[in-house]
Amino acid sequence: MARLRVAYEYTEAEDKSIRLGLFLIASGLLALFILGFCWLSPALQDLQGTAANCTVLSVALSGQHFECTFTCGADCRGTSLYPCLQVYVNLSQAGAPALLHQDEHQLLANPKCSYIPPCERENQKNSEIVTHWQDYWEEEVGLQPFTCYFNPHLRPDDVLLRRTHDESVILHCFLWPTVTFLVGVLIVVLTICAKSLAVKAEALKKRKHS
Incomplete structure (x- = not known):
């Protein structure tokens, strides 16, 4: 029972991490799209x-x-x-x-x-x-x-x-949305890797006990 509870809590934490990562990825892409039209386009015209x-x-x-x-x-x-x-x-x-x-x-x-x-x-x-x-x-x-x-x-x-506008506007238009996107990708990748390692570890334990 305790194992099932721990496994359930662990899976729930994984789901939260993946949702957070996907949210950051979507936010980064949306920010790139919005800033590209609101700031980047007039900045490029000005430059x-x-x-x-x-x-x-x-x-x-x-x-x-x-x-x-x-x-x-x-x-x-x-x-x-x-x-x-x-x-x-x-x-x-x-x-x-x-x-x-x-x-x-x-x-x-x-x-x-x-x-x-x-x-x-x-x-x-x-x-x-x-x-x-x-x-x-x-x-x-x-x-x-x-x-x-x-x-x-x-x-x-x-x-x-x-x-x-100057070049710093273009830098900020790309920098912060890109950082948000990469952090989201990193969270998703690390969560999937952690889940994969946990599954392999559980499989090894079952082999040892069997």
């Missing part, structure tokens, strides 16, 4: 942008003002205005002027301006932040070349100062 040397052609305020949304608490939200700074650069590869943007997010949020400040409640503060960046490009950068990124096929008239 397709070609690195180039840019030099500043002109820095000026366009005279236009755009709205941004600020928050001042859980139930406090409003809009304020910021001036539109336009930094035009010359690409070493293309030789044509292009509008510089901080990153892809700002390009999509406002394709007319080079910089979107963190939205402050007062318009004056927004103007001061933008003016600071105007001085930076005029005085500190000037005619010095710097690295920028552009995609001549998707947006030939726009360049980015930095990429939204």
Whole structure:
């Protein structure tokens, strides 16, 4: 009776281990699928942008003002205005002027301006932040070349100062789901091996007793 009880508990533990392993395998595959569509695809599109040397052609305020949304608490939200700074650069590869943007997010949020400040409640503060960046490009950068990124096929008239995604995103998209998958496979394999060894050991015991 005791042997049957031990064997039953052992089999139940094996089943739990196999179920855990299969769950991790399924989770790893599902994570690879989801992350591949949610993170990997936009990251690869972003990394397709070609690195180039840019030099500043002109820095000026366009005279236009755009709205941004600020928050001042859980139930406090409003809009304020910021001036539109336009930094035009010359690409070493293309030789044509292009509008510089901080990153892809700002390009999509406002394709007319080079910089979107963190939205402050007062318009004056927004103007001061933008003016600071105007001085930076005029005085500190000037005619010095710097690295920028552009995609001549998707947006030939726009360049980015930095990429939204980098190679680390692709690494994480593959690393953690793969680790989860491999751990699941390892649990299943070890459980099957342990069960096989237990069966062989039991068979050897029966031969000795017989």
